[in-house]
Amino acid sequence: MDADLGHDTVRRFLVDGQPVRGHWVRLGGAWRELRANVEYPPPVRALLGEAVAASVLLAATLKFRGRLTLQIQGSGAVKLLVAQCTHEFGVRAVAHYDESLTAAIGGEVCVGEAFRALAGEGGRFTVTIEADERNLRYQGIVPVAGHSLAQSLEEYFNASEQLPTRVQLAADAEGCVGLLVQKLPQAAEHAGADALWRSVEVGMSRLSPQALLRESVESQVGTLLPEYDVRLFRGAPVSFECRCGEGRVTSLLRALGADEVREILAEEGAVTVTCEFCRRPYRFDAEAVEALFTDSGASDVSPLIH
Numbered sequence: 650m651d652a653d654l655g656h657d658t659v660r661r662f663l664v665d666g667q668p669v670r671g672h673w674v675r676l677g678g679a680w681r682e683l684r685a686n687v688e689y690p691p692p693v694r695a696l697l698g699e700a701v702a703a704s705v706l707l708a709a710t711l712k713f714r715g716r717l718t719l720q721i722q723g724s725g726a727v728k729l730l731v732a733q734c735t736h737e738f739g740v741r742a743v744a745h746y747d748e749s750l751t752a753a754i755g756g757e758v759c760v761g762e763a764f765r766a767l768a769g770e771g772g773r774f775t776v777t778i779e780a781d782e783r784n785l786r787y788q789g790i791v792p793v794a795g796h797s798l799a800q801s802l803e804e805y806f807n808a809s810e811q812l813p814t815r816v817q818l819a820a821d822a823e824g825c826v827g828l829l830v831q832k833l834p835q836a837a838e839h840a841g842a843d844a845l846w847r848s849v850e851v852g853m854s855r856l857s858p859q860a861l862l863r864e865s866v867e868s869q870v871g872t873l874l875p876e877y878d879v880r881l882f883r884g885a886p887v888s889f890e891c892r893c894g895e896g897r898v899t900s901l902l903r904a905l906g907a908d909e910v911r912e913i914l915a916e917e918g919a920v921t922v923t924c925e926f927c928r929r930p931y932r933f934d935a936e937a938v939e940a941l942f943t944d945s946g947a948s949d950v951s952p953l954i955h
């Protein structure tokens with residue numbers, strides 16, 4: 650079933666001869682893998698899924714080699730949400746939230762009231778790109794706006810790229826989906842571009858979260874642009890990819906030093922380091938701790954975990 654709907658794929662589309670382009674993404678297995686070690690309340694999970702889909706759409710749209718980070722600093726139930734996507738579409742994400750505030754929100758659709766309860770008033774939506782080459786860093790910040798994350802993303806493109814952009818996002822426990830359409834600068838020179846853009850706006854507003862989650866990309870694009878020839882390109886795979894790993898945790902513990910690590914072991918019975926992103930626990934029992942400090946590689950320390 651995953652394969653039929655094109656899960657874990659990002660695809661690009663164009664309207665033949667018209668200054669409009671789009672990107673579409675759906676995650677299934679990668680989205681479930683990303684949350685394998687953490688159980689989020691449904692509304693937080695929905696916002697996290699939308700942010701993951703949004704980070705892939707941003708990475709697909711903006712040209713860079715490196716890592717893109719989408720961050721929401723909120724004043725509602727979600728205090729901080731971070732979704733990262735590499736130029737090769739490796740994603741990871743985490744949300745910090747106030748449990749006492751999420752219970753009242755309920756549901757999986759985070760638009761309107763629910764979105765405001767999650768993100769709060771006066772929140773910030775930040776996009777950071779760390780490019781591999783020459784340590785280039787770019788950052789754009791807009792206020793968390795309107796009644797959905799999709800609308801905040803539209804505001805972001807409007808402010809940073811001056812490109813009219815329409816976005817739809819949806820997520821549930823099984824998948825997360827994003828659809829983004831942009832009107833390109835040369836639209837002013839095209840006869841009929843305004844009519845096409847109006848059609849996009851109407852089509853986007855008609856796409857329900859259910860249609861986004863359950864229908865194929867062909868059907869969604871057909872709903873969006875029923876009277877145009879749309880060229881849908883082959884997709885690129887999207888995967889869950891965290892930067893944590895046994896090696897990094899081993900280096901971290903060696904950098905802490907034998908005394909401190911043995912002290913934790915004595916107090917807790919084992920040493921557990923949990924990745925701050927994917928929450929994967931790395932557990933070291935007494936034997937594993939001793940191996941850390943008797944290995945020949947013990948002098949090769951690096952304090953970096955991320």
Ligand SMILES: [Zn+2]
Pocket residue numbers: 891892893894924925926927928929
């Ligand atoms: Zn991790």
